[in-house]
Every structure is written in C-alpha cells, then in structure tokens.
Amino acid sequence: MVHKCEIRVRYSDTDQMKRLHHGAYVDYLEVARIEMLRDTGFSYAQLEAQGYAFPVIGLNIDYQGAASFDELVILETRIQCTSPVRIRFNYELFVKEHRIANASVELACINLETARPTRIPKDFLAQLLAISS
Amino acid sequence: MVHKCEIRVRYSDTDQMKRLHHGAYVDYLEVARIEMLRDTGFSYAQLEAQGYAFPVIGLNIDYQGAASFDELVILETRIQCTSPVRIRFNYELFVKEHRIANASVELACINLETARPTRIPKDFLAQLLAISS
Amino acid sequence: MVHKCEIRVRYSDTDQMKRLHHGAYVDYLEVARIEMLRDTGFSYAQLEAQGYAFPVIGLNIDYQGAASFDELVILETRIQCTSPVRIRFNYELFVKEHRIANASVELACINLETARPTRIPKDFLAQLLAISS
Amino acid sequence: MVHKCEIRVRYSDTDQMKRLHHGAYVDYLEVARIEMLRDTGFSYAQLEAQGYAFPVIGLNIDYQGAASFDELVILETRIQCTSPVRIRFNYELFVKEHRIANASVELACINLETARPTRIPKDFLAQLLAISS
Numbered sequence: 001m002v003h004k005c006e007i008r009v010r011y012s013d014t015d016q017m018k019r020l021h022h023g024a025y026v027d028y029l030e031v032a033r034i035e036m037l038r039d040t041g042f043s044y045a046q047l048e049a050q051g052y053a054f055p056v057i058g059l060n061i062d063y064q065g066a067a068s069f070d071e072l073v074i075l076e077t078r079i080q081c082t083s084p085v086r087i088r089f090n091y092e093l094f095v096k097e098h099r100i101a102n103a104s105v106e107l108a109c110i111n112l113e114t115a116r117p118t119r120i121p122k123d124f125l126a127q128l129l130a131i132s133s
Numbered sequence: 134m135v136h137k138c139e140i141r142v143r144y145s146d147t148d149q150m151k152r153l154h155h156g157a158y159v160d161y162l163e164v165a166r167i168e169m170l171r172d173t174g175f176s177y178a179q180l181e182a183q184g185y186a187f188p189v190i191g192l193n194i195d196y197q198g199a200a201s202f203d204e205l206v207i208l209e210t211r212i213q214c215t216s217p218v219r220i221r222f223n224y225e226l227f228v229k230e231h232r233i234a235n236a237s238v239e240l241a242c243i244n245l246e247t248a249r250p251t252r253i254p255k256d257f258l259a260q261l262l263a264i265s266s
Numbered sequence: 267m268v269h270k271c272e273i274r275v276r277y278s279d280t281d282q283m284k285r286l287h288h289g290a291y292v293d294y295l296e297v298a299r300i301e302m303l304r305d306t307g308f309s310y311a312q313l314e315a316q317g318y319a320f321p322v323i324g325l326n327i328d329y330q331g332a333a334s335f336d337e338l339v340i341l342e343t344r345i346q347c348t349s350p351v352r353i354r355f356n357y358e359l360f361v362k363e364h365r366i367a368n369a370s371v372e373l374a375c376i377n378l379e380t381a382r383p384t385r386i387p388k389d390f391l392a393q394l395l396a397i398s399s
Numbered sequence: 400m401v402h403k404c405e406i407r408v409r410y411s412d413t414d415q416m417k418r419l420h421h422g423a424y425v426d427y428l429e430v431a432r433i434e435m436l437r438d439t440g441f442s443y444a445q446l447e448a449q450g451y452a453f454p455v456i457g458l459n460i461d462y463q464g465a466a467s468f469d470e471l472v473i474l475e476t477r478i479q480c481t482s483p484v485r486i487r488f489n490y491e492l493f494v495k496e497h498r499i500a501n502a503s504v505e506l507a508c509i510n511l512e513t514a515r516p517t518r519i520p521k522d523f524l525a526q527l528l529a530i531s532s
Contacts, residue, residue: 011300011310012156012293016147016202016447022455023145023429026422027278034277034336044277045336048415055465056421061458069149070300070311144433144443145426149314155322156292160411163289167410167469177410178469181282189288192327199321203433203444278422280415282468289411335415 001131003036003077009067020067025093026059029105032075033089040127051112052121054087058106065100073100079128085109085117087128134264136169136210142200153200158226159192162238165208166222173260184245185254187220191239198233200226206233212261218242218250220261267397269302269343275333286333291359292325295371298341299355306393317378318387320353324372331366333359339366345394351375351383353394400530402435402476408466419466424492425458428504431474432488439526450511451520453486457505464499466492472499478527484508484516486527 013024034044047054067073074094082088091103111118120128146157167177180187200206207227215221224236244251253261279290300310313320333339340360348354357369377384386394412423433443446453466472473493481487485507492500510517519527 010293011148011296012154014149015144016149016151017452017454018149019454021145022458023422023425026425027276030277030422043336045334053416055416055418055462057462059421059458059460059462063454063456063458066454068311070309143426144429150319150321152321155325156289156296159289159292160409163410176469178467186283188283188285188329188332190329192288192325192329194325196321196323196325201444203442277414278420281410282413282415282417284415287411 001078003032003039003079003131005032005035005075005077006072007031007075009069009071009073011069014069018068020069020073022061022063025061025063025101025103028073028075028093029089029091029103032077032091033105036077036079036089040131042124042127047121047124048112050121052118053110053112054107055110056105057086057108058104060105061101061103063101065095065098067095067100071095079131081120081125081128082106084119084125087120134211136165136172136212136264138165138168138208138210139205140164140208142202142204142206144202147202151201153202153206155194155196158194158196158234158236161206161208161226162192162222162224162236165210165224166238169210169212169222173264175257175260180254180257181245183254185251186243186245187240188243189238190219190241191221191237193238194234194236196234198228198231200228200233204228212264214253214258214261215239217252217258220253267344269298269305269345269397271298271301271341271343272338273297273341275335275337275339277335280335284334286335286339288327288329291327291329291367291369294339294341294359295325295355295357295369298343298357299371302343302345302355306397308390308393313387313390314378316387318384319376319378320373321376322371323352323374324354324370326371327367327369329367331361331364333361333366337361345397347386347391347394348372350385350391353386400477402431402438402478402530404431404434404474404476405471406430406474408468408470408472410468413468417467419468419472421460421462424460424462424500424502427472427474427492428488428490428502431476431490432504435476435478435488439530441523441526446520446523447511449520451517452509452511453506454509455504456485456507457487457503459504460500460502462500464494464497466494466499470494478530480519480524480527481505483518486519
C-alpha cells in the first residue's frame with residue numbers, strides 16, 4: 001500500500017537559495033509517517049502514551065530536485081518491517097509530477113521505561129503487515 | 134549588568150529574502166538567556182532537574198534591521214525581576230554596530246510537579262538581583 | 267472578517283517540556299497569514315514575484331496556555347491596515363475551545379528593487395479593506 | 400585532516416523524547432561544514448558571492464546514541480572529493496567520548512547563473528585536496 005500525504009512549503013522552511021532547505025525534508029518525512037499511522041488507526045501520541053517510543057535510527061535522503069515556497073510536496077510512503085523491533089519507511093517525494101527526492105527512515109521500537117529495544121506491539125504489527133502486503 | 138552573547142547566523146536560519154528569518158530570532162533570544170544564566174553560575178538544565186520550569190509567557194520583538202547568513206548577531210541582555218514569580222529579559226540585537234532589533238521575553242517560574250506558578254528559588258533570585266543592580 | 271486556519275503540532279515542534287515550543291508559534295502565525303491571503307485571492311508568492319516583500323517589523327505573543335504534539339491549533343486571524351505601508355494581523359490561538367495565546371504581527375510593504383517602504387498595491391489594499399470591514 | 404567543531408544543543412532543538420531531535424542533526428552537519436570551510440580560508444558566503452552554490456544532493460545519518468539539552472555535540476569532519484563536481488563530507492558525532500552518530504553529506508558544485516553542475520573552483524579544490532590528504 002502506498003500512503004499519500006501533501007505538505008505545503010512554509011516560508012520559514014525556505015533558505016537563501018530560494019528553495020525548501022534540505023534539512024526541512026526530515027520534518028516532512030516525520031509528518032508523513034505520523035499521518036500514515038493515523039490513517040491505519042494508530043496515533044503516534046497513543047503509542048507513546050502506552051509506553052512505546054520509536055526513535056529514528058537511520059535516515060537516508062537522495063535529493064533529485066527542489067521545492068519552492070508555497071508549493072505542495074507530495075510524499076508517497078511505503079512501510080516495511082525489517083525485523084521484529086524495527087520498521088522502515090520508504091518515501092518518494094514529488095512536486096507536481098516531478099520527483100524531487102527518494103528517502104528512507106528506519107525506526108526502532110523502544111520500551112520507554114527500560115529505554116531498550118522491544119518487539120513492536122502485536123496489534124500494531126498486524127496492522128502494519130496488513131497495509132504493507 | 135549587560136550580558137553579551139554572539140550567535141552566528143546559520144544557513145538553515147535564512148529564508149528566501151536572504152535574511153535571518155524573523156522566527157529564528159526567538160531561538161537566538163533563548164540561547165542568549167541560557168548563556169546568561171550559565172555565566173551567573175546557574176544552568177537551565179540544573180534548574181529543570183531541581184523541579185523548576187520557566188515557560189515563556191510573553192514575547193515582543195521590534196525588528197529594525199536585518200542579519201545575513203554567516204554574520205554574527207550580538208545579543209545584549211538585561212534582566213529584570215518583575216514579580217516574585219516572573220523574570221523579564223530585555224534585549225538589544227546588533228550586527229556590528231547596527232541595531233537590528235529590540236526584544237523582551239517574560240518567563241514564569243513554575244513548579245514542575247504541580248504545574249503551577251511558584252516563587253523563584255531564593256539563591257537563584259539573589260543571584261539575579263545581584264547582577265541586575 | 268475572521269479567517270480560521272488549523273495547524274497540527276508536529277513532533278519536531280515540541281520541546282522537552284512536552285509542549286509546542288514557544289518559538290514555533292511564530293511559524294504558525296506566518297502559515298495562517300499566508301493561508302488568509304490565499305483565501306482572499308492573493309498569494310504571497312505572487313506578490314513577491316510582482317516586486318513586493320512584506321518583512322515582519324513587529325511581533326507580539328501573549329502565551330496563555332499550551333499545545334501538545336498532534337493537537338490541532340486553531341488560529342483566528344483579523345487584519346488591520348495601520349498605515350498606507352503597513353498591515354497588522356491580530357491572532358487568537360486555540361486548542362479545542364481553550365485559548366492558548368493572543369498575538370499580533372505587523373508587516374511593512376517593501377519595494378524589492380529599492381528595498382524601501384512602498385504603498386501597499388491598490389488592488390491588494392482594496393481586497394484587504396473589504397475583508398477587514 | 401579531521402576538523403573538529405562543537406555545537407551546544409539548543410532548547411528549541413529538543414523534542415518531547417527530551418533529546419536532540421533527529422532532524423536538527425542536519426543543521427548541525429551544515430554548521431560544521433561551514434566552519435570547516437572557514438578554517439580552510441574559504442567562506443561559504445564568499446563562494447556564493449562568486450556565483451557558486453553547493454546544494455546537498457545526498458544525506459545519510461546512522462544514529463547510535465542521543466544528545467540532551469545543553470550538552471556539547473562534537474562533530475569530527477573529513478572531506479572527500481568524489482568527482483570534479485562533487486564533495487563529500489564524512490562525519491562522526493560525539494557527546495563527550497560517546498559516539499552518537501555517523502553521517503555523510505554529498506554536495507554538488509553548481510553555477511548559480513546556469514543552475515547547472517560546474518567544476519569546483521580550482522583554488523578551492525586545491526585547498527580541499529591539501530586538507531584531505
């Protein structure tokens with residue numbers, strides 16, 4: 001399943017090259033991830049309230065184009081369970097029909113009390129597997 | 134007493150007007166505040182560890198000029214105890230000899246457990262009064 | 267006329283007090299401003315393309331509450347022409363029915379070539395006056 | 400040659416996990432890059448003034464630890480010329496003696512007029528090769 005999410009480029013996210021600053025992409029990837037979870041019936045806020053955290057352990061962005069102020073960035077996200085304790089999000093970013101970047105972000109599932117890796121909660125995992133098949 | 138602090142404008146803090154984005158000033162004011170506390174022998178991190186928080190309750194910025202990428206912004210900070218539970222920081226911001234902004238930020242002293250206003254810790258207040266006289 | 271705009275609190279906009287960082291409000295005010303202009307038929311991007319810039323010259327925020335990750339911040343914006351070369355936006359910010367801040371932002375109209383204040387473009391001013399009455 | 404740079408974690412760069420937000424690392428990498436160039440006698444601002452831009456085309460971060468508010472992040476940077484039109488920066492990030500991340504950032508050299516890749520300016524390249532040997 002591909003999840004689609006649109007984010008409009010904020011003025012504060014531009015830099016003096018008159019483009020979306022390369023660092024702001026990371027926040028956009030995070031927004032797309034959280035919207036994807038929401039659409040699967042889970043909220044990141046609830047998962048945190050249940051004692052789980054999902055810190056980012058890996059980030060990769062391959063920039064191929066650019067986005068300007070006020071343009072809509074379209075983020076297409078695919079999810080992948082890479083291990084019982086890790087989830088990977090693969091992204092394609094577009095402005096209109098032009099791809100501006102590929103990206104991937106890997107998260108670990110952490111028990112907030114012990115601060116150690118823990119298995120992804122079963123119901124959440126089942127939902128992830130359902131949407132990634 | 135005036136406290137002086139220099140912050141170099143980051144590329145990520147510029148916008149497409151090729152200037153330090155007006156929102157980034159707020160983070161610079163915060164850095165200057167924390168450096169001022171450090172120089173008086175208190176660290177904001179320690180105060181938080183002791184159960185105090187100092188949320189911002191008021192912010193005012195009067196922009197008079199601009200700063201560009203890689204320029205040094207000089208922040209001159211003066212402190213003012215406006216009540217037993219509030220502190221106010223008054224700022225002048227310069228690039229070289231040109232003033233680019235006046236600003237003020239008011240903080241409340243909060244007990245982190247009760248989440249309610251509480252008196253500024255005595256030793257911290259004594260130190261604040263010493264440096265503001 | 268009141269313009270309403272909703273912005274969801276991003277994870278990257280929280281701080282270790284587990285709240286929307288006070289500096290991020292400034293970017294939210296900017297987003298609300300740009301959405302308000304869009305709804306009146308003007309885009310900030312077009313105005314810049316026509317040779318105008320609207321730098322912020324004054325900012326004031328009175329924080330009265332807080333917003334948490336994933337909450338929707340509702341921004342109610344009212345516009346005010348304070349002079350032929352200045353526009354002021356007055357804001358009330360809410361989470362659900364709780365007001366979390368009042369704010370105002372004043373912009374100057376600048377000719378991008380001369381970098382000097384200039385009269386707000388007539389058609390834009392007419393539209394501003396129409397919606398502010 | 401290894402270039403060392405220290406950046407203190409700002410309050411605004413923390414998130415509600417009480418750590419430096421993973422997206423803020425990207426801005427820290429940029430600061431370290433610009434400080435490294437400065438120490439080699441070039442300023443990024445001057446290079447832009449001479450008609451060159453160095454947009455980021457690739458970004459990779461492998462997070463291994465975490466940094467907290469007010470801690471000093473130490474960035475060790477090594478430079479690598481991967482082609483006549485590309486430079487790569489390889490980073491190790493530490494808090495005290497603990498490595499918190501490895502990262503790499505690849506830049507393309509662009510002619511600002513044509514917006515097309517161009518050879519890295521000779522004197523700048525000579526300096527880069529001198530420090531990377």
